[in-house]
Structures are given as structure tokens and as C-alpha cells.
Amino acid sequence: MDITIHTSFLPHDDPDASLVFYRDVLGFEVRSDVGHGKMRWITVGPAGQPDTSILLAPPAADPGMTEDERRTITEMMAKGTYGWILLATGNLNATFEKLRAGGAEVVQEPTDQPYGIRDCAFRDPAGNMVRIQEGR
Numbered sequence: 031m032d033i034t035i036h037t038s039f040l041p042h043d044d045p046d047a048s049l050v051f052y053r054d055v056l057g058f059e060v061r062s063d064v065g066h067g068k069m070r071w072i073t074v075g076p077a078g079q080p081d082t083s084i085l086l087a088p089p090a091a092d093p094g095m096t097e098d099e100r101r102t103i104t105e106m107m108a109k110g111t112y113g114w115i116l117l118a119t120g121n122l123n124a125t126f127e128k129l130r131a132g133g134a135e136v137v138q139e140p141t142d143q144p145y146g147i148r149d150c151a152f153r154d155p156a157g158n159m160v161r162i163q164e165g166r
Contacts, residue, residue, distance in 0.1 A: 041089030
């Protein structure tokens with residue numbers, strides 16, 4: 031079997047703020063941007079990795095979703111417990127400083143974890159946890 035990860039989903043509640051974070055702060059390429067207002071689906075990905083993307087999407091756009099489900103998703107996003115992603119970099123300290131200088135909300139500074147990796151954490155504008163570990 032030959033399976034790869036093509037696209038992962040992260041919710042957004044402000045497409046313009048998410049675009050600034052992923053494009054301008056993280057340096058990802060914008061692959062597509064469709065829709066308008068808060069109903070925008072934005073696909074971004076790291077330069078040089080055209081086969082790997084993140085779809086930034088409105089979390090409650092499904093017409094089959096109940097109001098209770100929409101409310102739960104909104105509450106979880108506000109607490110930062112709905113979406114997350116794990117990224118890797120060759121230079122964690124430099125990446126951390128670039129994100130902090132770009133105004134990203136720091137959750138954890140670079141830390142040597144007891145399970146053998148060094149990582150840090152931020153929240154994106156929607157509250158999603160973005161953990162970045164140092165690649166080996």
C-alpha cells in the first residue's frame with residue numbers, strides 16, 4: 031500500500047488573520063483561497079512540499095450540523111481544544127523567535143521533553159495548537 035498525507039484540516043474563525051499567520055508568519059504558500067467573508071476555504075502548505083497541505087476551513091459550515099454542535103465547536107475553539115497540528119523544523123530556536131516576533135501567541139517556549147524531542151507551542155488566530163519540534 032502506498033498512502034501519503036495530502037491535506038489536514040484546521041478550523042478558522044477569521045480567514046484573514048489565519049492567512050496572515052500561515053502565509054506571513056509561518057511562510058507557507060497559499061495554494062487556493064475560495065469563498066468569501068468568513069466562509070472561505072484556504073489551502074496552505076510549506077514551500078517545496080506541494081503534496082502536503084493544510085486546509086483552513088470554517089468549522090461549522092456543514093449544513094447538517096446542529097446549533098448545539100456549532101456552539102460546542104465554537105467553545106472548544108475558544109479554549110484551544112478543537113484543532114492542533116505538529117510541525118517540524120531544523121532550527122527550533124530561530125523558528126520560535128520568528129513566530130514570536132510575528133506576534134504569535136506563545137504557549138510554550140522551546141523545551142527539551144522527557145520523551146526525547148525538543149519542541150515549542152503556539153496558538154494560531156483561531157486558537158488551534160501549533161506544536162513545532164526540532165527535526166533530527
